Amino acid sequence: MQLDHRLFEAHQYALINPLQIDRRIAQLWPCEPIVPKELRGQEHLFPYLLRLGEMSADTRLAALDETVHYAREHDRVPFSALLVSDAGPEHVRNQLARGLVRKVDGERMLFRYYDPRVWSALTWILSTSQLDALLGPVQSWTAPSAKRDIWRTYESRGTGNDGLPLAPGQMHAISSLASINRVIDRLLRVDHGIDDHSVSKQVYDEILSADALGLSDADDQEAFAFVSITQPPGIHEAPMYQEAIRIARLEPGAYRSIVTAALEDDESEPPLKQQDQGVWQHG
Template sequence: MEKIPPPHMPETLPLPSARFAVIDAAQLAPEHWDDLPSRRMVPDAYRDRAELFPILVDLDELDETQRVAVLDRDANCAAQSGKTYLMALLDARGTPASVLTHLTRRMLVRRPDGQEDILRIYDPLVFRHLRWLLSVEQIDSLLGPIGTWHWREPDGTWHSHSRDADQPSIRPLRLTPAQWPSLLRMADLQRAIRTLADDDAPCAWRIETAQQLDQLLADTESIEGLNESEDRALHALQALRFGRTIHQHSALLHRLGMARNGETTYSSACADLDAIRLQKFADELQQSH
């Protein structure tokens, strides 16, 4: 399949340039959004848990005071709590009802085991990964009537992805068996990226880094003892920073054995290891070959 190319340089995006806004009502108190005309982005099967989903706001329905309030709330949430207010801005034609229907249909996917699940396309940290995981045709199906999807990167800058097709795609979004493992690893991938960002944010937020970590996380699935997300993320990060062979060192083999035997978790067993010691292990392995 043809893959989506990496994003170009970020651009500053003024709010009035978008028709719709997706607001994180699930994580914010109602006073931040309940005065806005909105529609809950929730598939019918999840109506009893509607509070866990974001809202869609048609910005054309807001007056100037409300638009300014949305901008102020977005800035205040980021500054005061670090929470996301605007999850996405969408340039789309059609009625709010038609855009909402399209989005909620695309959110509902069927896993390989036949169970229905939610694809969090509205989450900017998920959407940025879907761009390299899905094909051009799949992304067009995801966008449908949305001409351009805008999302904020973790560094605060806005990025945009425009639909490749001239006309909205009416094809259903069908995920391939090869794509599902990466989707199911998404939570582990996000954990690993957030951890890496504490030490090296520019590296953490590169698309190439996400792709590498996804493959390294795939390796952990066959390793006994890596039972927790934190353990798998740590193992992948060690391999990313110090090479895949780092886990051949006796010190790490011993710690993995402790986790495998149920004595402790892998993360706890590695708590005494810093970057200097791990680099020393990597150097020792290189010298021995």
């Protein structure tokens, strides 16, 4: 689906990330930040819940047009998500706020599930009941793809419970999202035809394969995933890549250096270690 007036009008709520969209744009809408009780006083970190039903149709569509125009001018997504829910705004806001803080190794962390790229990965990391528990009264969640031109909807089945326990494998996948998203960014830069709905799982599987081969460095694992996806099948059976893996087992970081030279990457290309794009943040 593409974002247009018809799609937008089918939703009662939307999320705007003030770290991505100017607060002036957020203030076009009746809204308030979704802030967990543990982090009150840090409203600037959190998405705003837009109450779409409180606006007249003309005012709502005018605000939509201005928001979309701003997003295009600044190369951003206009909304983090569009929500369908019969519940009142306080109920929706409180439910979403409760999901924002999770304990990880005994430490409270901000769980950025509202980020579209995190959400896309969560649809394969979490079970249906876990996703439904996260959404609570939200009946559907529609979010943009990495290319921002396609919006996908998750329909809640209402089967979730109050808890969201995560298995070790799920925790590992979630903790790997920063690496996954760096690889996706690199795929986008080379205009590789990707579908982020499925490619994040493919990237994660390749990162696991790299780890199983003894590549312990994150840069090496990310480079391995990039090569596996962009090069012909079986590329890592080639002698040069086998040798790169052997060297990198002894000298972490060597694999990326070797394959970068072999693929004749542009010397001006930014390194894979960019800004954090993972799901966990310290609260």
